[in-house]
Amino acid sequence: MPLTPRADGLLPGAPAAPTHGHRPADVTRPCRPGLGALRRRTGSSRRRKAAALLASAVSVCLLAASAPAAPLGVGDRLFPYLGNPGYDVASYDLAFTYPGSNSKPLAAVTTIDAWTTTELERVNLDFAHGDVESVTVDGTPASFSSAGEDLVVTPEDPLPAGSWMRITVRHTSDPVSAEDRDGGWVRTADGLAMANQADAAHLVFPCNDHPSDKAMFTIRVTAPNGYTAVANGLPTDVDRSARATTWTYRTQHPMATELAQVSIGRSTVLRRTGPHGLPVRDVVPTKDRAVLEPWLKKTPGQIAWMEGKVGPYPFETYGVLMASADTGFELETQTLSLFEKDLFTEPAYPEWYVDSIMVHELAHQWFGDSVTPATWSDLWLNEGHATWYEALYAEEKSGRTLQARMKAAYGASDRWRAGGGPPAAPKPPQPGQKIGIFRPNVYDGAALVLYALRQEIGTDAFDNLERAWVRDHHDGTATTADFVRLASRISGRDLDGFLHDWLYAEKTPPMPGHPDWKAVAPAQ
Secondary structure, eight states, X not given: OOOOOOTTOOOTTOSSOOSSSSSOTTXXXXXXXXOSSOOOOTTHHHHHHHHHHHHXXXXXXXXXXTSOOOOOOOOOSSOTTSSOSSEEEEEEEEEEEOXXXXXXXXXXXXXXXXXXXXXXXXXXXXXXXSXXXXXXXXXXXXXXXXXXXXXXXXXXXXXXXXXXXXXXEEEEEOOSOOTTOOOEEEEOSSSEEEEOTTTTGGGTSOBOOSTXXXXXXXXXXXXXXXXXXXXXXXXXXXXXXXXXXXXXXXXSSOBOGXXXXXXXXXXXXXXXXXXXXXXXXXXXXXXXXXXXXXHHTTHHHHXXXXXXXXXSOOSSOBOEEEESSOOSSOBOOTTSEEEETHHHHOTTSXXXXXXXXXXXXXXXXXXXXXXXXXXXXXXXXHHXXXXXXXXXXXXXXXXXXXXXXXXXXXXXXXXXXXXXXXXXXXXXXOTXXXXXXXXXXXXXXXXXXXXXXXXXXXXXXXXXXXHHHHXXXXXXXXXXXXXXXXXXXXXXXXXHHHHHHHHHOSSOXXXXXXXXXXXXXXXX
């Protein structure tokens, strides 16, 4: 997810840090950078192991009947109360009914199919911004209460370990943000979109809102005629009636909750074909389709470029959602990346810059979406790689040299580490600021780690590592330790010490091959 513009208005490559959040350090924008049978998923055993390790760090008694309802979490260092131990979600079925106004709550039904991993007398779901009408567990009414940002469900009978459960929640989903909280629904000029990263999917629907628990999604949206709804994955059904239309979409690969996307608006869906017959669909405001087409037609070529670097595109479709909204960022929602429309219509942004931001979000489909961080401390694996390919594309297509950008990043790196923490140990966000972990240290600061690694092991070994990473962890979750182990195996040498300093040290290590590069000390 790229972020915000530079306060100084400089173009990418200058060493100053962005004003905030999810934008690589070089950004110059005024604010950017199903139900059914359980399917065994590639990487699911690895994901369950990661989830179990996280859960083991949580010192809680899993819901003794006599204990009061309490918020739980899987022990993520940055978001301790995100996610819930005791079960593994297989699929979500989300049904939203849009009332025709983006200031009124949507009626919604969320159905969750999951395996229990321990005996549960209560089931905690993350949900914090809607009214709950009823809950059933396996078709039987269940009692429920709130605890912190958890919806705590008490089934009629305890659920044994290793059992299949289906939880259905009838609720509202409020598109108007709370005063002290951002994220979730984004109100656009003509409807809604979603921006759930990092900790905001549970402001939209009940879920296990942590990236370690990926699942399949079916999304149904009913809206008054005249609106168009699009969501992650491929369309499976359109049901039209006299006054409303229901669209159904289904993913073909597991997805983290933070990557869910629903667009509702007076939109046009433009279709084209990508490499190997890949269906590409873009969602744009109908009145702007002509002016946006020159940008949209670039996507197939950008996909082909990324495939040349890291291998086959990992999903069933791709496209961009151009929203008439002021978000301050773009977002890599799975198969349908969210962009502010103004990025493409504001003449102050150079063409090479906009192209590179499109590639940044596209690269996330491999790095972040297909290979998902097991914890939020592993965020650098997403943003560092997306920034790396953003910069590489700018170098190859527009002559904006990678070395110059990395040298500028090196100069600022100590300041970024002081402000936001080392790339693999980012400082926690401030309460209510979901974008608080998206600082320069995990964008250009993390791309700098990749540059140092390429300098250390050579281009051929580095390129092999990149391809192996997305192949070996396809549809799964992965950790920083996984990356270090793979890099050591591919290069044929122990890189633990080398990468530890680059990922966790307070000071930036010397750059291999560039002894003259100097980092500027943080201001005291």
